[in-house]
Amino acid sequence: xxxxxxxxxxxVQAGGSLRLSCAVSGRTFSSYSMGWFRQNPGxxxxxxxxxxxxxxxxxxxxxxxxxxxxxxxxxxxTVYLQMNSLKPEDTAVYYCAASQSGSxxxxxxxxxxxxxxxxxxxxxxx
Numbered sequence: 001x002x003x004x005x006x007x008x009x010x011x012v013q014a015g016g017s018l019r020l021s022c023a024v025s026g027r028t029f030s031s032y033s034m035g036w037f038r039q040n041p042g043x044x045x046x047x048x049x050x051x052x053x054x055x056x057x058x059x060x061x062x063x064x065x066x067x068x069x070x071x072x073x074x075x076x077x078t079v080y081l082q083m084n085s086l087k088p089e090d091t092a093v094y095y096c097a098a099s100q101s102g103s104x105x106x107x108x109x110x111x112x113x114x115x116x117x118x119x120x121x122x123x124x125x126x
Contacts, residue, residue: 005022006117007120009121012124014088014126020120023078032098035107039093040092046061049070051072088125093120094120099112
């Protein structure tokens with residue numbers, strides 16, 4: 001069983017930065033592709049960024065390109081989401097997820113993931 005625990009959320013002013021972390025349990029972290037999604041009340045969970053198991057391929061949603069960066073540290077079983085130039089519309093609960101797929105197409109979809117964390121709240125004030 002794989003467990004994911006997000007941290008690093010909080011309140012930040014527009015234009016500021018936050019770094020989210022997602023600690024993953026299990027010995028096979030390096031074999032999972034990882035992704036970040038976000039969700040607001042009453043709305044569908046939306047894709048933010050994904051990183052292949054090798055770390056060699058990434059995919060970002062158009063809304064965060066040039067501002068957010070996903071990365072991983074296999075030695076620490078952790079995936080990160082560095083968020084810069086934050087906007088009020090980035091406010092959401094952010095979820096990390098683990099996937100056994102290496103397809104960037106599939107990693108942009110909810111159905112591409114096998115395990116999910118509980119989420120961390122990010123609030124960006126104007």
